Amino acid sequence: MAEKISKETVVKVSRLARLSLTTEETERMTAQLAGMLEHFRDIDALDLASVEPMTQPYPLKNVLRKDVELPSLDRDEVLDQAPAAESGRFRVPPTIGFDV
Amino acid sequence: MSEVAALPNGWQLIVGLEVHVELATKTKMFSASANRFGDEPNTNIDPVTLGLPGALPVLNQHAIELAIRIGLALNCKVQPCTFHRKNYFYPDLPKAYQITQYDHPLNIDGHLMLPGDVRIGIERAHLEEDTGKSTHFGGSSGRIHGSDYSLIDFNRAGVPLVEIVSRPDIRTSEQARQYVGELRSILLAVGASDAKMEEGSMRCDVNVSVHKLGTPFGTRCEIKNVNSIRSVGRAIDYEARRQVDVIEGGGTIRQETRHWDDATGRTETLRTKEDADDYRYFLEPDLVPLVPDQSWIDAVRAALPVLPAARRQALAELCGVDKDGESAFVVVERGQDDYVSAVVAAGGDPRRAVVYVQQAFAEQSATPKVPAKDLAALTILERDAKVTSTQAKTLLTDLIEAGGGDVSAMATKRGFEALDKSAVEAMVDAAIAAEPGAWQKYCNGEEKALGALVGAVMKSSKGKADGKVITALLQAKRT
Amino acid sequence: MQKLVDIVAGVTNGSLKASAVVEEHLARIVARESEIHAFNLVTADQARTDAAKVDEDVKAGKKVGALAGVPIALKDNMCTRGVETTCSSKILQGWKPPYDATVVTKLRAAGAVIMGKTNLDEFAMGSSTENSAFGPTKNPHDVSRVPGGSSGGSAAAVSAGFAAASLGSDTGGSIRQPAALCGVVGVKPTYGVVSRYGLVAFASSLDQIGPFTSDVRDAATLLEVISGHDPMDSTSIPQPAPSLVSVLDHGVAGMRIGRVTDLPEGCEPDVLARLEAAFDALRSAGAIIVDIKLPSIQYCLTAYYLIAPAEASSNLARYDGVRYGNRVDAADLNSMYAATREAGFGEEVKRRIMLGTYALSAGYYDAYYGKALKVRRLISDDFAHAYEKTDVILTPTSPSVAFKFGSKTDNPLAMYLCDVFTIPTNLAGHPAMSVPFGTGADSMPVGVQVLATTLGEQAMFKVAAELERSL
């Protein structure tokens, strides 16, 4: 399993997760995550080579829906709940410095 | 089509295409919200479309069926498949993940044929959902960079998409254009999409790299925002030249995503590989596997129409034209090949039938208003030299305007009485006698002297003699 | 305290007014809610209106539903149209969903009267309800102790008589553990038996809604109403609701009851003593106790704390300040995202988002998330082997009785250990329920957990009913 989690990795992960952790939070998080990951090493001993991953508890397949339209939500009711809206649309700050 | 200079110094172009097509369903990929272009912003939304807390996706059966049609039309293997989440933050992506197919896509390992029997491999054609639409306001240009704010419309979010990924088998920008055109014809033929590039229901990302024969492919750049078939060709030509210039100037190509600017005719860096997101793909726990059973696949296959390539082939054989030629392509594109067959079945001349339809039926639907038997009659009049080809064109216009009718009566009404061959021959003899100088030159091999002789016959016949017939008679008399 | 089934019977035959039932419950809320804090929101006016409607229908001779007049509280992570749904998080505070969860629709159709939205650990992440952004819920048996979590508010609401029943959600024990700590019945059905549509997702492959009630019969009655196939949830099992009330009096004679011989350590002796008493009671009623082994159960915590945060990190990415919920304004989009999420989420939620993002990220997926999915298979296989030999399995619900506030908040791992007996069934997707079975240290309630295999709800309820009768 991977080496002990570093502060740099925690910073990278916090960026991926769009969380602006404070310096103090980053340090605490690094220690806590390291502790947990250390505990999670218990499964390293298991031989899992021939084990199929289990992703769903109940084996279903082909759950399909007919292509039938239902009414839209009311735009005003929805936009009323938005932090910012304008001209029938959701408003967001500019994408400056954003890696699109 | 404009020929572009080949790349210099033995450089070779390698192109692969990723084409996204919106499927022609009534509702979205995972919910009953309408899939409709052009509606007022945010009027086709529901909890699933908006990624509201607690909303769950359910697969649209018709979207799957259309995707299977695409797969079969592209000679793919249709297989059991799963859905993954591709996680990234962007304001037009409501859940902050796109549901897409990852390691087990629906369709794999197909191909598409281009003119000249060029085979372009299809790696996969997988299902996914579209994003909403951002519009950028303020700033200098209304573009992403430098705007003041953006407004988001989620009508398009969740619209079913099939992403068709070609293998890097394309070697020229012309082939890339043909590929997109052929793909579009197939999508239209199977009814999977309206494939309107101008409305964004068909969108191309182009992967371009260059190399020299016998060496590995170079680093590729992905070009986004290529919104017409013409732009596909222009973007590839520009990008290939740019890459060669960079390499020959001692530089290296970075793997990056570039943006095509149709106005400037250039590509620009959008983002580099280093700052690419880590998408954290994992199996979508809110969906279960899709295992299309053989009977479903067979039923979809049985209902598939004959595809454009096969139709062009059949039309070409019927009419004696080139299967990769303009008339076969245009007539099949308009879906008028069945009509041409009907004209031939009604006794029409095959080659004239296909040419008439190609040239005069652009405004007509797949089932033109002119009855097949009437068009057949016109081809026979012309073939039998009862009317000249010029007269035939006039009659064709009359026929289309009237929506059909008795072609012989129309010819009579126009005074297009047929001159029989003996009458024309008499006029030819008279013209030879009247223009001895021209006749002498023609006999000496001066082909341009033919004009004066033909003109003389035309004049004396008042245009009722067929130019081709006159020429044939003059040629026969020369030897 | 009134049983759910007695309220339905009385209201339906006209001997009891739904309005009077609601007023009684509201009176208890007025008396003790400020002390307990079971609710994020009490919808008293709507409850009165709904109860009056039920009474009108009864008076008019109309047919009323299977839950006519029953006051029910909802965990505040189930969407209620037009009524604030917060997940006890600042990021969603004030959000009024434009739609109802399927369970809410079913409850209303059955004539239930919704009393309000109950407190929880933020986004259902926790085992004590101390992680609520709006302050903890207190255990009605001893307000210096936690009610358990994450459905602490729903457990406390039933325990304190604020509602005849409530709904919670259970991802790793979030119904059963607070049920045990508050002395009520709590059921986690088979994954896919109750629709998740409208339940705010924590970990999609583990989440399941279930009831809290004061006895087993009430739980069976309520579960019958909320379960059944829902075409809006692709993971919903296409089967009708199980018949449960009908089996409660069947007894357990000849049934095989599994005793796990390799149970994880760390369980308090008073809790283990009650488990032994439960085995004795079932043996006396004619059941056969069989020893079984679940060797992989020791890896449950690891598998769970990789899988659940991974799914959660993706499920909680949608709280980005764009479409709903709260935003912290900033000059550019990325800063807005980060500021909104930093301010909107509490510490435990951030910790799990970080853990889950890490477990899924490039270079770590195989070592963590991928491996955890394989361990999940091992655990499921262990259960499959065990259920060849037994019909149900009995374990403690929680390793200890309700603990004091703050005693585990400094050490996330210590808190995670509260779920060591409940997590395995979520990983396997099996049903399990906690039944109050006497008291332990400091006279606090102790729960015994009955586990069954996929769709084994009938066997589970038979045993639960027998345990209850034996008290």
Ligand SMILES: [Mg+2]
């Ligand atoms: Mg792509």
Ligand SMILES: [Zn+2]
């Ligand atoms: Zn795509």
